[in-house]
Amino acid sequence: MPATSLTFFVLLSPFIAAALAPLATRLLGHRAAWLLALVPAGIFLHFTRFSADVAGGGTTAEGYDWIPSLGLRFSWLIDGLSLTFALMISGIGTLIVLYAGGYLKGHAQQGRFFAYILLFMGSMLGVVVSDSLFSLFVYWELTSITSFLLIGFEHERTAARRAAFQALVVTGGGGLSLLAGLLMIWNITGIADLSGLLASGETLRSAPLYPVILVLILGGAFTKSAQFPFHFWLPNAMEAPTPVSAYLHSATMVKAGVYLVMRLFPVMGGTVLWETILPLFGGVTLVFGAVLAVRHVDLKMMLAYTTMASLGLLVMLTGLGSERAIDAAVLYLVAHALFKGALFMVAGIIDHETGTRNLTKLAGLARAMPLTFAIAMVAALSMGGLPPFLGFVAKEEIYAALTAGDSALMLACAAAVLGNALMFAVAFAVALKPFVGPVLPSPQRGEGGSKSRMRGTAGSEQVATPPHPPSGHLLPVGEKGEPHDPPVLLWLGPALMALGGLLTALFAPAFHAAISSPMASAVAGETHVIDLLPVPHWSLPLALSLVTIAIGVGFYLVLARIRAGVAKGLDILGWGPDRGFDQAIAGLVRFSVGVTRRLQPGRLDSYMTVTFVLLALVLLVPPAVYGEFARAPLFPAHIPWHELAIILLAVIGLPAVVLAKNRLTAIVSLGIQGFAVAMIFLLYGAPDLAFTQFMVETLSVVILTLVMTRLRLSPSDRRPLSQVLPDAAIAIACGLGMMLFLMKVTEAPFDSSLSDFFERFSKPLAHGGNIVNVIIVDFRGTDTLGEIAVVMVAALSILSLIRVRAGALRRPDDPAETDGGRR
Amino acid sequence: MNSLILRTIAPVLVSLMVLFSIFVLLRGHNEPGGGFIGGLIAVAALSIYGIAFGVGAVRRALRFHPATIAGAGLMLATLSGLVSALFGAPFMTGLWVTPVIFGTEIPLATVMSFDIGVYLVVVGAIGAVALSLEEEEDDA
Numbered sequence: 001m002p003a004t005s006l007t008f009f010v011l012l013s014p015f016i017a018a019a020l021a022p023l024a025t026r027l028l029g030h031r032a033a034w035l036l037a038l039v040p041a042g043i044f045l046h047f048t049r050f051s052a053d054v055a056g057g058g059t060t061a062e063g064y065d066w067i068p069s070l071g072l073r074f075s076w077l078i079d080g081l082s083l084t085f086a087l088m089i090s091g092i093g094t095l096i097v098l099y100a101g102g103y104l105k106g107h108a109q110q111g112r113f114f115a116y117i118l119l120f121m122g123s124m125l126g127v128v129v130s131d132s133l134f135s136l137f138v139y140w141e142l143t144s145i146t147s148f149l150l151i152g153f154e155h156e157r158t159a160a161r162r163a164a165f166q167a168l169v170v171t172g173g174g175g176l177s178l179l180a181g182l183l184m185i186w187n188i189t190g191i192a193d194l195s196g197l198l199a200s201g202e203t204l205r206s207a208p209l210y211p212v213i214l215v216l217i218l219g220g221a222f223t224k225s226a227q228f229p230f231h232f233w234l235p236n237a238m239e240a241p242t243p244v245s246a247y248l249h250s251a252t253m254v255k256a257g258v259y260l261v262m263r264l265f266p267v268m269g270g271t272v273l274w275e276t277i278l279p280l281f282g283g284v285t286l287v288f289g290a291v292l293a294v295r296h297v298d299l300k301m302m303l304a305y306t307t308m309a310s311l312g313l314l315v316m317l318t319g320l321g322s323e324r325a326i327d328a329a330v331l332y333l334v335a336h337a338l339f340k341g342a343l344f345m346v347a348g349i350i351d352h353e354t355g356t357r358n359l360t361k362l363a364g365l366a367r368a369m370p371l372t373f374a375i376a377m378v379a380a381l382s383m384g385g386l387p388p389f390l391g392f393v394a395k396e397e398i399y400a401a402l403t404a405g406d407s408a409l410m411l412a413c414a415a416a417v418l419g420n421a422l423m424f425a426v427a428f429a430v431a432l433k434p435f436v437g438p439v440l441p442s443p444q445r446g447e448g449g450s451k452s453r454m455r456g457t458a459g460s461e462q463v464a465t466p467p468h469p470p471s472g473h474l475l476p477v478g479e480k481g482e483p484h485d486p487p488v489l490l491w492l493g494p495a496l497m498a499l500g501g502l503l504t505a506l507f508a509p510a511f512h513a514a515i516s517s518p519m520a521s522a523v524a525g526e527t528h529v530i531d532l533l534p535v536p537h538w539s540l541p542l543a544l545s546l547v548t549i550a551i552g553v554g555f556y557l558v559l560a561r562i563r564a565g566v567a568k569g570l571d572i573l574g575w576g577p578d579r580g581f582d583q584a585i586a587g588l589v590r591f592s593v594g595v596t597r598r599l600q601p602g603r604l605d606s607y608m609t610v611t612f613v614l615l616a617l618v619l620l621v622p623p624a625v626y627g628e629f630a631r632a633p634l635f636p637a638h639i640p641w642h643e644l645a646i647i648l649l650a651v652i653g654l655p656a657v658v659l660a661k662n663r664l665t666a667i668v669s670l671g672i673q674g675f676a677v678a679m680i681f682l683l684y685g686a687p688d689l690a691f692t693q694f695m696v697e698t699l700s701v702v703i704l705t706l707v708m709t710r711l712r713l714s715p716s717d718r719r720p721l722s723q724v725l726p727d728a729a730i731a732i733a734c735g736l737g738m739m740l741f742l743m744k745v746t747e748a749p750f751d752s753s754l755s756d757f758f759e760r761f762s763k764p765l766a767h768g769g770n771i772v773n774v775i776i777v778d779f780r781g782t783d784t785l786g787e788i789a790v791v792m793v794a795a796l797s798i799l800s801l802i803r804v805r806a807g808a809l810r811r812p813d814d815p816a817e818t819d820g821g822r823r
Numbered sequence: 824m825n826s827l828i829l830r831t832i833a834p835v836l837v838s839l840m841v842l843f844s845i846f847v848l849l850r851g852h853n854e855p856g857g858g859f860i861g862g863l864i865a866v867a868a869l870s871i872y873g874i875a876f877g878v879g880a881v882r883r884a885l886r887f888h889p890a891t892i893a894g895a896g897l898m899l900a901t902l903s904g905l906v907s908a909l910f911g912a913p914f915m916t917g918l919w920v921t922p923v924i925f926g927t928e929i930p931l932a933t934v935m936s937f938d939i940g941v942y943l944v945v946v947g948a949i950g951a952v953a954l955s956l957e958e959e960e961d962d963a
Contacts, residue, residue, distance in 0.1 A: 068913055687855035691847075695863035699949065702870050706956040766917060767930065769853035776857060777934045777941070781915040784937075785900055788944040792893045795948030799890065802955045 004062045007076065010046045011129065013039055014122030018115040025111030033101020033489060036114055040093035040121060047078075047086045054083050054518050057527065061131055061195040070192075077131035077195050080518025084330075085128035085252075085259055087515075088337050092251050093121045095493030099345055100243040102489030103352065113153060117247070120146035124252050128259055131193045133182045140178060140220070143253050144171040150248060151240040163236035166581055170223050170233045178220025178260075184213045197267055198525065204267045211273055217264065218277065225257025225311045228285040232578040235292075235304045242348030245300055250307045250340040255333065258314045262329070266525030269321050278319020283415040285312025290422035294559060295566040297359040299347035299430050303340065306383075306423045310336045313419060316412060317401065318523075324401035327530050330520045331394035335382060338501040339391060342379035343430055345494035346372060350434055352490065353483035359429060364439035371485040373435040375494045380431030382501035384424040384552065385545060388534035390505040395420060395548070397532055399541035417548050424552025429559055505534040612730050619737025623744070630743035643683060650676035661716050663708055671701040688772040826875075833875035840868035848942050849935075858938040862945025869950050870957070878958045889951035896943025903937040 017039040024032040050060060063075020078086070100117060104110045123146055126139030145168070152164030188207050191197045197204070204210060221227075226234035237249050248254070261269075261278065268274060289309030296302050310332070317329035349372050350365070351357045366373045382391035398420075402413040485491065504511040512530045520528035536542055555562060570576070623629050653676065656669035674697035681690035719727070758771050758779065768774035776784050844864035851857030873881045885892070907916035917934040 064908070064911075065913070688857065688860070691855055691860050692863065695860055695867065698867055699863060699870070699953070702867070703953055703956065706953070766934070767852070767919060767932070768934075770851060770855060770857070772855075773851045773857040773938075776859070777852075777938045778917045781904065781917075781934070781937060784941060785904060785915070788897060788900060788941050791948045792897050792944055795893060795951050796890060798952045799955055802952075 004064075007046070007062065008064070010043055011076070011122070011125060013043065014118045014125065018118035018122070021114035021118055022111030025114055030101045030105040030110060030489070032111070032114065033098050036118065037094045037097040037101075039118065040090045040097060043125065044087060044090035044094060047083060047090060050078050050083055051087075051514055054078065054080055055514050057518070057521070059195070059522075061193075063131060066132065066135070072134055072192055073132050074135050075131040075193055076129040077193070078129060080515075080520070080522035081259070081262060082128045082522075084334065084515050084519040085255075086125060088334070089121060089124050089128065089252050092247060092337065092341055092497065093117075095496055096243050096247040096341075098489050099246070099348075099493040100241075102487055103243055103348055104241060105489075109153070113150075113241070113243075116146055116149045116153065117243070120150060120248060120253070124256070127256050131195050133186060133192050133194065133197075136194070137175070137179055137182055140224075140256065141172070141175050143248075143256060144168060144175055144224075147171065147237070147248055147253055150244040151237045153241055153244070154239070157239070159236075160239040163233070163239040167233040167237050169585070170230055170581075174220045174223025174230070177216045177223075181213050181216030181220065184209060184216065188213075194263065200267060205271055210268075210271070214268060214271075214273055214277070217260065217268070218281075221257035221260045222281060222315075223257070224260075225254050225315065226285075226308050227257070227281050227312060227315060228288050229577045231285060231289065231308050232576065232581060234308055235301055236578070238298075238300045238304050242300065242344060242351065245304070246341045246344035246348070249304065250344055251337040254307065254311055255314075255337070258311060258318065258329075258333065261315065261318050262523045265318060265321065265326075265523055269318070275319060275321060279316045279412055280319075282312045282314070282316030282319055283412055285309065286316060286419040287415050288312075290419040290426075291566055292570075293426045294422055294429075294555070294562050295570065297563070299350065299357040299359060299434075300344065302359070302426050302430055303344055303347060306426050307336075307340055309419050309423060310340070313398070313416065316415070317398065320401065320405075320409070320412065322401055322405065323524065323528060324397060324404055326524045327516070327520045327528060327532075328394060328397035328401045330516050330523060331390070331397050331530070331532075334504070334515065335390040335394040335501060338497045338504070339379045339382040339389075339427075342375060342494040342497040342501070343383065343427070345490075345497070346376040346379065347430065349486050349490055349494070352486060359433055361440060362434035363437040364435070365483060366435035367439075368483050369435070369485050371491055371495075375491065375498050376431035376435065378498040378502060379494070380427040382498070382505075383427035385420060385548065387536050388502070388505050390501045390511075390534070392536075392545070393505055393508065393532050393534050395545055396541045397530075399544040400539075403540050403544070413544070417544060417551070420548045421551035421555055424549060425555035425559060425562075428552075428556050508533050609727075609730065612734050616730060616733035616737050619741050620733060623740065628744065630740050630747055633743055643680070646676050646679045646683070649679075663713065663715055663717060664705060666717075667701055667704045667708065671697050674700070686772075688770065829871075829875045833871055837868045837872045840871070841865055844868065844942075848938065851938060852935070858941030859945055862942045863949070865942070865946045866949045866953060869946075870953050873954060873957045878954050881954060885950075889947045889954060891947070893944045893947025893951065896940045896945075896947060898940075899943065900937050900940025903933040903940060906933050 017036060021032070021036055024035055028035065053060065059077065059079040061075065061077045063073045066072045066074040076082075097114065097117060100110075100113060104113055107113065120143060123139050123142035127136060127143060130136035130139055148164045148168040151167050152160050154160045155164075185197065185204065186192050188209065189197065189200055189203050191200060204213070207213070223230045234249060234254065238245055240249070286309045289305045289307075289312055293302050293305035293309065296305065314329050314333055314336075317325045317332070347357060349369075350362065353369065353372075354362060354365070356362065378389075382389035385391045385395035398416060399413070402409050402416055504515075509531070512532075516530045517528060520530055536545075650673055653669050653672035656672065657666050660666035660669055674693060678690045678693035678697065681687075681693060755771075758775060762768055762771045762774045766774045766778040768778065844861040847856035847864060848858055848861030849856075851861070869881055869885075872884070882888075887895075904915040907914065907918055910916075910918065912918070917932055919930060919932045921928050921930045923929070
């Protein structure tokens, strides 16, 4: 299957490229972008090869067995929906890599940035092409993690760290909800891949647990796609460098939730619950996002809130689920990715050239930056929904869908008109306002120091200048003088995307045939044919479009007044989910501190007491209750003298431990016990066990000694008798319990089926004579893998505990610190 | 610890122990031994070296931070399990090759690299803990 392995390699390639990106950037500087962009471009070309087949209604489902014993596969499904997403992710990804090459030129960590972006691309691609529910989940989580890395890219700033953490908590929490939902789907249907699920008909909808599954799945989708009330992380995520905002937080990642609801629409959609929850949350998000967008003066923040509104619109349409609503969602999704990505990149260019993104400080740039202005206008015309752009086609379809039904749709329609009008105003506020009017002295030319003050508008915390200026902020190319049009790396991406919004509409029949009709068919689960052209013709939708534009122009003209009004309204409200998040996290921390104080008093002796009392209870109570104590053992008539000697050694060790004056003596005496036991293992034919026991004993003595000296305890044991007696009682109870337990265990006849199996197959199957080792590395290798992972994690935790204690003592140039905490 | 005898004997002892630990690791498949035990012997060797010459000397001799070594081991073990995926076999299937080098058949297997991974994890993880504990003692 060469085609299968080729697609597999293509899915893997962004991860390989990410590993090589830092090296490439070290060698080539920012020009590495041209090289790295070949990877997404290649992926794009690979996926276009599926398009003829998909346009004809075909789907491709391939893959490899992943965990055959659980019936899990690593597999992918390419149909109209996933193909459109894959093309968007790889196509826009190509442009974003180029843009990032220009945007972060000279940044000390540019290579790392490329690596993160490519990692994200690979993860996002995985989300949309995964056929297996569980590889979808793994990729889904990977997008959350890469998004965390990208938002926190300028990690010297508190606001960026907070935003990254917030996004991870919100989307990661949603991911857990999604996992629970997917597991329930798997449990109920027994199907672990989407292609099978899509063919399962009514199984899921008629399941009694359907409402629970729906809520869990939507928990994942709504957090990822920033639906109210989980939207707050998205505006804060604008802390990320602009290429990230354009790529993750408008064009791709935030659409993962929309992808998920679209993907599950054929098997979960169409129920009363679906048609209530999705339009409700989507509609609220739409209006709320659009209103909040006009409150801001920061270009990126305005775009971020309109993105939230657009996502709400998409969720609302998918929730309504009529044929036209699905078609509208498909068209709007593509249109939005193109114009919003372009506008974000334009905002980045303006920031780059002038040093500010503050709308009130920008004007008259058209003369200096004609090309940027043109790009911005083309994108804004599509966002505003004017013919002949794709945005217009999408909006016509939206209004057609919303006017075709009963009166309940009226509310959705009103929300759409209001939201679209506000978005129209924002589109032109971003694309027109900075370019017209009298030229203002931009901060970069006038007051040089205000640049860092303008950044970080998202978070409430303002941050002091970062310690390493070159890595903290981009270097504006326009620093030397007046703003002007940026180099090709910066304008190529937004230009192509803005043009995309025009060309897809101009060549609408081809676009519909290749992209929108197959995608709509895949979402709906039945054949849809979209044939809308970007030519206005008189109808109710067109009338609504005109109304939207009229209101939008009105909003644009009085934008400053609306802004003040919304700000005042929010002041009265005072308290949003963003504050709520901080409160929740602070509350969680306080709660944890309380619980920890109670459970972890910090006294080793109380831990030990609790542990051993419990152990004694567990060992002694059940046999006492059920009367199952072991019978007295039969002593063998003849014990060889060397075994007796070893037992004697162990017994002598006992008082040595108990009576030792000095703690060190006690530790070493304990070692004697261990060695005696190891000798017994050796005598009874378990050399591996004995061997390990010897080493463990040696190291325990060394480490215990080190710990003891480190703790600076008094060298001898000074417990009063009133404490020694209960401690001794607990110790004896534990020892007695353990002894009785072992005697009981050995009473039962030994079941040798397992050892027979291992003995028989160790050599022929695993080519190993040492059965113990063969079990460890082969028969039960996966267990061992888990164990060594635990060893590793435990060691890391111990290390950090030691460091926490020793933090104050450390010299700054300590070698132990070099590869960990400091960056 | 400032003991002339220990300082004199330590290099010889430590090199022998490390050698022995590798020997134990490699013979593990057919004779008593294996990655866990080998790793523990190597850590014991490191500890002796640390007691004789100080932790700084051990860290210099190791070149990498012990946690890095442990991480590399975990990765090696995981990758050894993944090799089978290339041949369509389930995760952690042991694969064997027996190339003939200088006229001798040398059996090599993914279980061996897996065991080497185990060895490295044990050396790195336990070593990291032991070294930083010894270090605290030096500081105090």
